[in-house]
Amino acid sequence: MDSQMAATTDDAQMVLKVPFVIGVAGGTASGKTTVCDMIISQLQNQRVVLISQEAFYHPLTAEQLEKVHEHNFDHPDAFNTELLLSCMEELKHGRGINIPNYDFKLHRSVEPARVVIYSSSLAKYFKLMLHVNPSDVIILDGILILHDPRLRDFMNMKIFVDSDSDVRLARRIRRDTVERNRNILNVLDQYSKHVKPGFEDFIHPTKKYADVIIPRGADNDVAIDLIVQHIRTKLGQHDLCKIYSNVFVIQSTFQI
């Protein structure tokens, strides 16, 4: 037992562990989610949660839905960043949160398969939400996750997944037509009108904030191994930097 833990136990103080927060940005279909899955699969014995920025898209009004092909989903204003910030504040203080369960076919939140309902009066609201427990590691994944400085301030590590734009477009066409039932002409139109300009104007400029840039995304095993090693090292140190508080969560030092 380290000295800090001993002091904590002796004083019968309660300890709240601060989560290690990782932001993973990159263009559409760059492999962000695949990279996150690979990192998570190597972080055994940790409580890890992946939160996608897509959950925080503003729901479209009926009028916007009628002209959905014109809607710009690649602009910072498309997201409810205030809600994401308040969720991060809660998680940082060890409290669970509810996040919207976004559906790309319907462009809005839908009822998840498993729901947590806290109050009958709020049941309708929470039915569209997924519950996220406090975790040791929080991974935030999204095209514009490094855009807002207040979000970057929550992060202990920032990653930019850098894949070739032709490869990304090919994956995007496949995904949108096969998995999201979209018409290829609409996909190409959206790409040239919003996705490509959004990448150039807002997403690519956030690369400068990254601590690590991963060329070739999930194909880059070496980069992913190095990132996992770094996270493990930092988690070991991180565990020593506890916040002492009078709240209710007690956690012991974990082993990697």
Ligand code: ADP
């Ligand atoms: P993002 O989260 O950046 O949008 P995803 O990880 O969801 O990207 O990947 C988009 C699509 O490309 C998915 O269908 C995924 O399976 C595929 N994909 C991602 N990385 C690779 C890779 N290295 N090789 C082949 N296909 C990949």
Ligand code: C5P
């Ligand atoms: O998974 P990925 O990072 O590609 O998700 C972001 C992309 O999803 C954006 O480029 C945006 O154009 C697209 N999107 C969409 N329809 C929505 C929401 C987002 O095509 N309803």
